[in-house]
Amino acid sequence: MQTERVSEAVIRRLPRYYRHLLQLKANGVERISSGSLAQQMRLNASQVRQDFNCFGGFGQQGYGYRVDTLLMEIKNILSLNGRHKVVIVGAGNIGQALAHFEGFEKDGFAVTALFDIDERLVGRDINGKPVLHIDELEGYIRENGADIGVIAARRSAAQEIADRMAAAGVAGIWNFAPVDVVAPVPVEQVHMSDSIICLSYKIAHRDAAEE
């Protein structure tokens, strides 16, 4: 399927569609109209249709979408049908939390190893995944492959880790360090504060923010 120039805003809605469709399927819903989907997700129907048109449409309006077909299409678009090997650099709290996070496995993200420079962590085993020394990063990736490299290290080390991961061949970087990194592969920067700042807004403008 040809997909071009899909905006960041559309990309960011895709996981929301995916989650919502999983829930609909779990609830036994077989078919849904763009209008109902939009209402449940607090979007508007024309936006939902526009979003889906970015990827070729997915079926008859009027008659609605089949939930399982739509879910399969969106999984395909998101490349969630395979297994993605994930390595984590930084075995501190964030790295450990991610290594324990049960949500990843069901979407096909498999943490295979963690890396750290701290000798007290190296050699340990976190949720069944080994903590290796950071010096082993490149060798490990070349030998075992890694689709996604996670940066769960301090700010000052983040760019160097990104450089090393990209050079060793990861296809994308998920960065939890509070500094933007630059890489020749796609990078997702996690801005943890953005979410609590939105909450601060919603608390301050409570009457206005709610419908």
Next chain:
Amino acid sequence: MQTERVSEAVIRRLPRYYRHLLQLKANGVERISSGSLAQQMRLNASQVRQDFNCFGGFGQQGYGYRVDTLLMEIKNILSLNGRHKVVIVGAGNIGQALAHFEGFEKDGFAVTALFDIDERLVGRDINGKPVLHIDELEGYIRENGADIGVIAARRSAAQEIADRMAAAGVAGIWNFAPVDVVAPVPVEQVHMSDSIICLSYKIAHRDAAEE
């Protein structure tokens, strides 16, 4: 200032404006046009102007915006000029990572205490913040106040914690458990997987996703 019916999409862009303006200020930029701001942030200029118009505009187009004025206005809108007391329920990896996260303090979010049910954690001190028993949650909040309650506990406990926090008087809930909670106060659900799913999309559609 009267702000009504601001869409979720606009709210979610506000922290991005805030971060970008902080960076511009740090770089010594004094004035910026909506066009330049849009280009740097990969938005379009009319969207930036529309977003700002939700809050009354902030100054002359053509001549551009003063960075420090705009930053001050956006901080006000986001309610980032005061101090927000934050309590965290769950002193495991995520709770500990949040208690250590240096990014919060500068925006005025002060973690004052953590709560857990695990006797091995209760009584400890994480980054200078006490870990108290969950039974003390309501008493602590009533006595010391808490603006934001963070749920960093397992899925099965999340809704009960939300109920208890809201009843004890928190103004908003930041939920890291992988299940949506319902509360009579604003809730921000953190969907950790959404970001790695977007990364998966960007890796799969690398040529199309980049401009």
